[in-house]
Amino acid sequence: MSSTTPEAGSGSDFIDNVRQQWAHLFPTVDTEPMAIVGRINRIAHIIQLRSDTVLAAAGITRAEFDMLSLLARTGRPMTPTELASELLISGAGATKRLKKLQEAGLIRRETNPQDGRGALIHMTDKADGLLRPIMESVLEFEAGLLAGLSASTARGLARDLRTLLAGLEPHRGGS
Incomplete structure (x- = not known):
């Protein structure tokens, strides 16, 4: 399974080159997992960089x-804890984002009636009005990224990525 050559007709990419470099340094090390995980990481990074530009044009960060x-x-x-947990970020990271969103008038904090020390975070009407056009821009951008895939390839890729993600996600009660 340690082939370092791209599939026939697919052409070479960055990850193929990386795998070939590793094969030169460590010829007995199997870099096959990199063919998937390396590509997922690289694709995610490229998409993140490009979509950040779309979001910046709308005046908002990815976070x-x-x-x-x-x-x-x-x-x-x-609650801030729920937000942090769902977004897979630290409590400090959530606090930083919430502070910035509150300063921009996009969220409001309210005392949690079930825990007087805690807070509940609400979206404001201002945020609600901004969200749809931003979401439409992001989805248009993402559709453009996938335009080179046939519908059946896209469905198969979505299915395979769902299977991988389901095995990696923290277990959620009832979902």
Whole structure:
């Protein structure tokens, strides 16, 4: 399974070159996992960089968009701990994002009635009005990235990535 040559007709990419370099340094090391994991990481990084430009044009960062999107999708106020957990970020990271969103008037904090020391985070009407056009821009951008894939290839890739992600996700109660 340690082949370092690209599949026939697919052409060579950055990861093929990296694998060939490693094969030269360590010929007995199997770099096959890099063919998938390396590509996922590289694709994610490229998409992140390019989509950050789309979000910046809308005046928002990826971190802020992710937090507002989560609040919008759940349709309910959430605690900072819930937000951090769902976004796979630290409590300090959530606090930093929340502070910036509050200063921009996109969220408001309310005392949690079930825990007087805690807070519930609500999206503001201002954020609600901004979110749809930003989401449409992001989805248009993402559709453009996938335009080179046939519908059946895209469905198969989505299915295979879902299988991989389901095995990696922290277990969620009831989902």
